[in-house]
Amino acid sequence: MEARAYLRNARISPRKVQIVLDLIRNKPVDIALATLDLTPKAASPLLEKLLKSAIANAENNSMNKDNLYVAECFVTPGPTMKRIMPRAQGRAYRILKRTSHITIVLKEEE
Numbered sequence: 766m767e768a769r770a771y772l773r774n775a776r777i778s779p780r781k782v783q784i785v786l787d788l789i790r791n792k793p794v795d796i797a798l799a800t801l802d803l804t805p806k807a808a809s810p811l812l813e814k815l816l817k818s819a820i821a822n823a824e825n826n827s828m829n830k831d832n833l834y835v836a837e838c839f840v841t842p843g844p845t846m847k848r849i850m851p852r853a854q855g856r857a858y859r860i861l862k863r864t865s866h867i868t869i870v871l872k873e874e875e
């Protein structure tokens with residue numbers, strides 16, 4: 766049995782999310798929640814909410830919360846919004862506003 770939760774089109778760069786996901790991979794959910802709560806990164810509140818959603822999905826599928834751990838967690842790039850920043854002498858530089866698709870998979874320990 767496994768429980769999944771997805772966050773699509775999050776307005777944060779995948780690089781920033783990957784740093785925090787590496788901290789919680791293969792950890793029990795209570796330790797992962799504590800880690801996210803104490804990590805001062807921009808992705809932490811998003812991932813904490815997503816992890817709580819995955820826990821709720823697992824409980825809805827009659828899985829025991831005490832035996833859950835983060836089996837998989839990964840981020841893939843979403844669509845990139847292109848914006849323009851005016852520069853000197855009439856030039857225009859492109860600004861890339863990146864988005865992320867985040868997935869968390871929980872499994873029960875045997």
